[in-house]
Amino acid sequence: MTQFEQWDIVTGVGLTALGVAAGRALDTERPDHLVSDPYAASFVAAADPPVPVPRRLADTARMPDVARDVWTSMAQYLGVRSRFFDRFLMTAAAGGVRQVVVPAAGLDARAFRLDWPPGTELFEIDQPRVLEFKDGVLDRLGARPRCARHPVRADLRGDWPTALRDAGFDPDRATAWLAEGLLPFLPADAERRFFDRIDRLSPPGSRLAAEHLAPSVRPLIEDPEFRAAARQLGVDIADLWHFAGKADPDRQLTAAGWAVRSVPTYEVATAYGRDLHGLMGRTAQHGRFLTAER
Template structure:
């Protein structure tokens, strides 16, 4: 598990976070963008990635990506996913929740691009080197957080609850939690511990949103497509994923006493006027966004 324990933005899981930033950059420059991230391109350009990554649709006309449809397909999926979770936070804060936690925050820029109510506190939990890179780039961009942003540099398999508390997390306040692009990289026991810890830290009225990927049944994880995706980002994705049998997050949360629901990525895309294509289109019914309240 060293690939998860020790990584920066250009190694292991960090490369996938950089790839998501590239997808957000591509979406940002599209007409009718579902998500606008003014800092995504800066992350891509500042990183010394193992292979070149696009940061603008015009890049896809270059020889390196000519005829490549994978990136735009991924950009559409990332746009739909990001918008869904943006809306989750908008609803939560509109209903009075003033504390939020991004688990494995990566290069997430919601603290800087979303409108947060006055006094809202946002915790970003991730690896120290990832947060260091992120803060350096955002500093160079003179980005200003729109909330009380607090970076929590800790590995999620260490005592991240204690680190969160030390950063000012208040267990008496309802919290909006997000686990986006995280669960497929956790073994079953770590995932169970994650949900148990979230439940323990959550005051009544808290909410959670997670992305669920059924790695055991998804065609997107066939060997050929896995290899192609890895070549796009310069990392062997198969070494990062955990394909063991896991209990569905909706059942886990329901069992803990939360009220949960699930939306497929394909259903969500169509609500936003988009259609998932390529690999994401074939598997959009198996990619799910689970939201729950306590």
């Protein structure tokens, strides 16, 4: 753990977890919401970020235009992304999968908000200080998970499989894996290793879902206007995301024997009746959601 730089919920990559929680909080309030996350606003309220992060739609109304546009686009996008992956997990559960792993779980509250069948074990991997913050807020709220939830404090560039097994993960059980809001943060070698390890820990019947951004997004995120808008999130995305030397995860998983499906993010949004605009809309033009079965 110590050989890697660490962060908390208000710095660097950690702050992106707070940003996506804010997106879920805002979408939850929309009459046409695609996600219903009653915990997201509490996470935002409990943090002390270096930039204003809204927890209610009313907060965005008081923001400068550029910030309001960024947060509106976050809410639009996070609704689509959350709905898609909620459905993936509930379909896996309906298909009999009882072990779930969420690497880079951040402030994902699915353990608390989805209707898990009895016997479900759910492992959330993230940095120690991110999970400490999350557990503190949930404890104060008296929130009860709706499955057996296991926080796993580990770095995804390091030996996370050992930490996962130590937390009770059973590599002989079919597992549903969810990599949402993660892949761009992993350098190429860490991403390749990440999928290799998932492959080794996944017996037949396992499933995987991932949000993927193509390297074609790079000129967009390096554009000065985009960078200025992205600063409303408190981080420079272009400094945090890695694309150099990345393999195509479809090919890597297919070569390892997984049946992979991939759908452009825009198609998912259209199917849900939602238009994507602004910062996240432009980013999503380079995105797709992968699902795979072993």
